[in-house]
Amino acid sequence: MDWTNATPLAALTGGILIGLACAIMLLGLGRIAGVSGLAARAFALSQTGPPWSIAAAFIVGLPFGAGIVNLISGPVIARFPSSPAVVLIGGLLVGFGTRMGSGCTSGHGVCGLSRLSARSIVATLSFVSFGFATVAVMRVLGVLW
Amino acid sequence: MVRVRIPIALIAGLLFGAGLACSGMSDPTRVRAFLDLFGGRWDPTLAFVMGGAIAPMALAWVIRRRMETPLADSRFSLPDAREITARLIGGSAIFGIGWGIAGLCPGPAIADLAIRPTLAAPFVIAMLAGFAVHRFIDRPKI
Numbered sequence: 001m002d003w004t005n006a007t008p009l010a011a012l013t014g015g016i017l018i019g020l021a022c023a024i025m026l027l028g029l030g031r032i033a034g035v036s037g038l039a040a041r042a043f044a045l046s047q048t049g050p051p052w053s054i055a056a057a058f059i060v061g062l063p064f065g066a067g068i069v070n071l072i073s074g075p076v077i078a079r080f081p082s083s084p085a086v087v088l089i090g091g092l093l094v095g096f097g098t099r100m101g102s103g104c105t106s107g108h109g110v111c112g113l114s115r116l117s118a119r120s121i122v123a124t125l126s127f128v129s130f131g132f133a134t135v136a137v138m139r140v141l142g143v144l145w
Numbered sequence: 146m147v148r149v150r151i152p153i154a155l156i157a158g159l160l161f162g163a164g165l166a167c168s169g170m171s172d173p174t175r176v177r178a179f180l181d182l183f184g185g186r187w188d189p190t191l192a193f194v195m196g197g198a199i200a201p202m203a204l205a206w207v208i209r210r211r212m213e214t215p216l217a218d219s220r221f222s223l224p225d226a227r228e229i230t231a232r233l234i235g236g237s238a239i240f241g242i243g244w245g246i247a248g249l250c251p252g253p254a255i256a257d258l259a260i261r262p263t264l265a266a267p268f269v270i271a272m273l274a275g276f277a278v279h280r281f282i283d284r285p286k287i
Contacts, residue, residue: 011169011190014168017167030220032223063255064159066163081247091269097238110198135177135181
């Protein structure tokens with residue numbers, strides 16, 4: 001394990017902010033803060049979900065929130081894969097898979113796990129184990145970026 | 146009451162985006178370091194983010210049980226599906242493969258539009274294309 005690069009305190013702080021955001025959506029609007037569903041709704045690619053204005057406001061908030069932290073605390077680190085193919089294939093699979101599986105890390109991982117939803121527990125186990133397996137296979141194939 | 150919903154959603158989005166940026170999850174390389182079990186340098190940071198997020202949300206679910214309606218809407222609109230389906234498991238598996246390949250899930254990808262716009266935009270566009278493909282070919286039979 002790599003504790004020298006781990007940032008558990010910043011991670012907990014950031015995590016609590018994410019949890020608060022989800023709690024505001026639940027207790028304020030009665031909705032799940034699932035980013036994949038809200039993004040699909042905001043871009044008119046979903047027939048279900050909250051009114052468009054709610055979805056769009058949440059999705060617009062994401063980059064603004066990150067941008068504010070970037071301004072206040074200095075540059076936020078974001079090291080991307082250099083290969084366009086990796087980015088495009090990854091994006092396509094993430095987009096398709098999250099809609100087919102009805103959620104992503106936020107909807108299933110944060111909101112669903114904390115609700116002890118059996119569906120979300122199964123979904124989270126599925127995407128985390130396939131995430132582990134994919135990186136392991138990429139390591140074996142020597143295509144890890 | 147209607148007019149207050151948009152600012153509430155915006156504030157939730159802002160907090161969520163700020164949390165992603167603080168937590169290190171806006172960094173695809175760090176996410177990949179969590180998913181990389183066999184590199185000898187496993188980075189547990191993402192587990193702390195999940196723990197930090199689940200704690201206040203678990204409390205929110207307890208509070209929700211004592212509420213008839215949400216604060217700014219007339220009813221709760223929450224998923225009520227219970228069945229464990231092949232779509233759920235298979236879709237999540239496809240998502241996990243994409244997550245492993247690029248180190249990005251939807252929230253960080255969209256938040257990163259403010260951090261690394263030229264790098265995040267191609268991923269977000271591909272993700273939207275994935276949403277669109279799903280919308281047109283994968284229709285529930287029920």
